[in-house]
Amino acid sequence: MTDVTEQDRVDDHWPVGRLLSAAARRIEREWNTHLAAWDLNHASHPVLVHLTAGPMSQRGLAEACGVTEQTMSRVLARLERTGYVSRRPDTTDRRRHVIAITDAGRQAFLASADPRPAQERVFAALDERQQEQLRQLLLLVVQPEDPEAWTPRTVPEAPEGTPGTGRRTA
Incomplete structure (x- = not known):
């Protein structure tokens, strides 16, 4: 009988879907570890990405991030507590809130991006x-x-010398 290593078990028995899922979880853990330095995580960071383009409604953010409005509400509450976003009533529709990135949120985003x-x-x-x-x-x-329906957003680059970005000044 031969010894079977953990790598052999992974190579021989894991379907592609499980491999992709395990890889995604590992990347998410590493990304969360990186983002924790700014009190961010994989759920809150995309919100800041979208808000760098301008204020949005909670519903619009939920749609853009592919989550429910309830989930977005929790993410926004955390970002609001950290001072990274502001939430104010829409002047034209009292049922709606407008979410905007703050200066602190923009700095955290650029530093963590x-x-x-x-x-x-x-x-x-x-x-x-x-x-x-x-x-x-x-x-x-x-x-x-439908590839026409998919247009990845460009993330603005952090300025040189921004802490945590790996970009150094000359």
Whole structure:
């Protein structure tokens, strides 16, 4: 009888879906560890991404982030407690709230936006070519059936010298 290692069990028996799920959880843990320095997490960071383009309604943010309004309400409550967003009644519709990023939220977003620290820990075993190949394959996997409906947002770059971004001044 031969010894079966954990790696053998993963290689031989895990379907692609389980591998992707396990990889996503690992990346999420690393990303959350990185974002914790700014009291952010994987759920709150995309909200700041969307708000950098301008104020939005809670419903609009929920739709943009692909979550329910109830979930968005909890995320926004946390961001409001940290001082990263402001929530005020819409002047034209009292039932609606307008959410805006604060200066502190913009600074936290810019400082935390660089995904490289988390990715480097997860993908240390892959060379640059393999990392790019994985990225391209994952883009194909997550792309909806109607590619015209999907337009990834560009994240603004943090200015050089911003703490926590890995970008240094010359």
